[in-house]
Amino acid sequence: MRHVFVCTTGYGCHWQKVVAEHRSHGNHLTPEEERERMKEQPEHANGHIGLHCGEIGGGELYEQFKAALAARGLRDVLLSPNACIAQHIARPVVMVYPDGIWYGRVTPADVDEIIERHLIGGEPVERLVWRELGSPEPAGV
Numbered sequence: 001m002r003h004v005f006v007c008t009t010g011y012g013c014h015w016q017k018v019v020a021e022h023r024s025h026g027n028h029l030t031p032e033e034e035r036e037r038m039k040e041q042p043e044h045a046n047g048h049i050g051l052h053c054g055e056i057g058g059g060e061l062y063e064q065f066k067a068a069l070a071a072r073g074l075r076d077v078l079l080s081p082n083a084c085i086a087q088h089i090a091r092p093v094v095m096v097y098p099d100g101i102w103y104g105r106v107t108p109a110d111v112d113e114i115i116e117r118h119l120i121g122g123e124p125v126e127r128l129v130w131r132e133l134g135s136p137e138p139a140g141v
């Protein structure tokens, strides 16, 4: 049994609309631009650097995983939305447990590969691995 967590923090918030509009004009925000834009929204200026995962595709990734897992009938994979784990530099982030693999900068084009190679085949997609934490040690009794 594997458990996939997709960071969806910020999905549907004001910033998602700002970024979508920005991208619709063919523009992408640099980290510096993101910081400048965040100053306009004090509720987001809380020490996080840049946009949340859900503001740049995390929500869509979650929905795509959900549909792709259902289409394959994979019953031994759990899927959950996840709150921020302060890994904005690698957003959007997807984690797979118990392997302790954190994927970064995941795009919709990567979803099928993660499912086929990792969730079904058991081998992480190396080019997307952001952090490798390994399996958690069982707690002592």
Ligand code: FES
Binding pocket: 007, 008, 009, 010, 051, 052, 053, 054, 083, 084, 085, 086, 087, 088, 091, 092, 093
């Ligand atoms: S919002 Fe995803 S790591 Fe912070």
